[in-house]
Amino acid sequence: MKRFLLSIAILLPFLSQAQRHHEVGLFAGVSNYRGDLQDKWFPSTGYKPNAGVFYKYFTNPRVGIRLGANYSKITAADSLSDIPVKKTRNLRFESNLFELHAGLEINLLGVDRERSKVSPYIFGGISAFYFNPYTDGLDGKKVMLRPLSTEGQGMAQYPDRKPYSNVNVALPFGGGMKFFLGKALMICTEVGFRYTATDYLDDVSKSYVNQDELFKNRGKQSVDLSFRSDELPGEKVPYPDFGFQRGDSKGNDWFWYGGISLSVYFDAFGNAATYWQSKCPGLFGR
Numbered sequence: 001m002k003r004f005l006l007s008i009a010i011l012l013p014f015l016s017q018a019q020r021h022h023e024v025g026l027f028a029g030v031s032n033y034r035g036d037l038q039d040k041w042f043p044s045t046g047y048k049p050n051a052g053v054f055y056k057y058f059t060n061p062r063v064g065i066r067l068g069a070n071y072s073k074i075t076a077a078d079s080l081s082d083i084p085v086k087k088t089r090n091l092r093f094e095s096n097l098f099e100l101h102a103g104l105e106i107n108l109l110g111v112d113r114e115r116s117k118v119s120p121y122i123f124g125g126i127s128a129f130y131f132n133p134y135t136d137g138l139d140g141k142k143v144m145l146r147p148l149s150t151e152g153q154g155m156a157q158y159p160d161r162k163p164y165s166n167v168n169v170a171l172p173f174g175g176g177m178k179f180f181l182g183k184a185l186m187i188c189t190e191v192g193f194r195y196t197a198t199d200y201l202d203d204v205s206k207s208y209v210n211q212d213e214l215f216k217n218r219g220k221q222s223v224d225l226s227f228r229s230d231e232l233p234g235e236k237v238p239y240p241d242f243g244f245q246r247g248d249s250k251g252n253d254w255f256w257y258g259g260i261s262l263s264v265y266f267d268a269f270g271n272a273a274t275y276w277q278s279k280c281p282g283l284f285g286r
Contacts, residue, residue, distance in 0.1 A: 022266040023056040023186060027070070029259015036204040036247035037076035037091060041256075045080055048073035050257040052099075061110035065102070066123060072097040074255050076202060088237055089246070090228035093133045093145065093202050097255060099194075101127035101172050117180035124173040127194065132166050133203040138224055138231075145203040149218050150226035151246060152209035157217075161206070170194040174256075186263045193256040201255065204247035208240040 031050035034041055050072045058064030077092035103125015111119050137143040146166065152158035176190030199205040208227065215223050226246075229237040240246070 020057070020059050020267070023054075023058070023064075023263045024266070025054055025186070025261050025263025027052040027054060027068075027190070027259055027261040029190075029257050031072035031074060031097075031255060031257040033074035033076060033201060033253065033255040035076070035199070035202045035253035037078055037081075037086070037093065037202045043080075046075050048075060050259060054261070054263070056105060056263075058105075058107075058111075062107045064105045064107075066105045066125070067102050068100075070097075070099040070101065070257070072099065072255060072257055074201065088229050088232070090232055091135070091202075091204060091225075092228075093135050093204075095131045095133040095201060097129050097131050099127050099129035099170075101125055103172060107178070111178060111180075111186075118177070120175065120177050121188075122173075122175040123192075124171070127170045127172050128167065129170060129194075129196075130167050131201055133201065135203075135225060137221065143221065143225065145225070148222040148225060149214070150203060150222060151206050152214065155209070155213070155217050157213050158209060164198060164200040168196055168198045170196040170255075180265070184265055186265050188261045188263070189259075190261060191256070191258040194254060196253050196255070199247070199249055199252045201253040202247075206247060206249045208242060208244045208246045210242045211239045 027050075029050045030047040032038075032043065032046050032048070038046060050070065052068055052070035054066060054068030056064050056066045073094065073096050075092075075094040078086040078089050079092065081087055103123050105121055105123040107119045107121045109119035111117070133145045134142050135145055146164065149155060149163070151161060153161045154163040155161070172192055172194050174190060174192035176188050178186055178188040180186055211223055214226065223239070227239055
């Protein structure tokens with residue numbers, strides 16, 4: 001966070017230059033996640049829709065501020081893993097993600113409608129997001145996982161395991177390519193990564209707790225959905241002992257997206273009809 005604020009302070013002198021413009025647009029693509037149920041960056045499964053809106057303000061052709069809101073969905077299942085111990089664990093989850101983000105964007109070649117119309121770009125910033133992991137219960141109905149305390153969160157027997165918050169922060173970064181379409185429209189291809197401040201996007205992080213204590217404090221459903229090996233065919237694997245590793249708490253979870261955006265490029269806000277008439281006269285019958 002300190003480095004991000006320092007970067008803004010260093011770039012402020014550049015943000016006072018002329019040649020200002022705005023970009024307002026929509027984004028659509030796919031999202032995925034990396035965590036305890038999926039350790040690959042670009043897996044062959046698990047892609048879900050991603051969509052967003054954004055606003056960018058550039059005070060020169062290279063450096064600008066970007067603000068936006070995104071919706072993403074993430075999912076994963078141990079049944080798709082090639083690691084035997086994960087297949088035996090047999091967990092699965094889904095979660096909707098709603099994100100607000102802000103940051104800096106740098107056009108590596110600069111962008112200007114009269115000169116440079118193609119440029120790679122990079123960005124970085126900070127975001128806040130809401131998530132709430134859920135799974136299918138034994139009856140096939142949707143079950144929210146956080147209230148089940150599947151790793152003993154909030155139980156007196158495990159004072160070091162506090163309930164995780166549904167609202168958290170992330171560090172967004174990524175890049176893409178932008179192209180002018182005429183003089184007022186811009187299309188971009190973009191990939192963005194989010195390193196989150198939580199290890200519970202998937203409701204998995206630490207070790208198993210005592211089965212009897214979990215049953216007594218959170219009920220049978222919590223026990224059933226914290227270790228789902230008994231749903232698999234064949235010989236049944238007993239519930240793991242207290243302290244047996246359930247997830248990898250050494251690193252936090254990630255989510256990321258890739259897609260295409262379409263935006264309108266404005267030199268300045270004001271009379272929109274006049275602006276479009278001057279930049280796209282064909283649309284107004286000229």
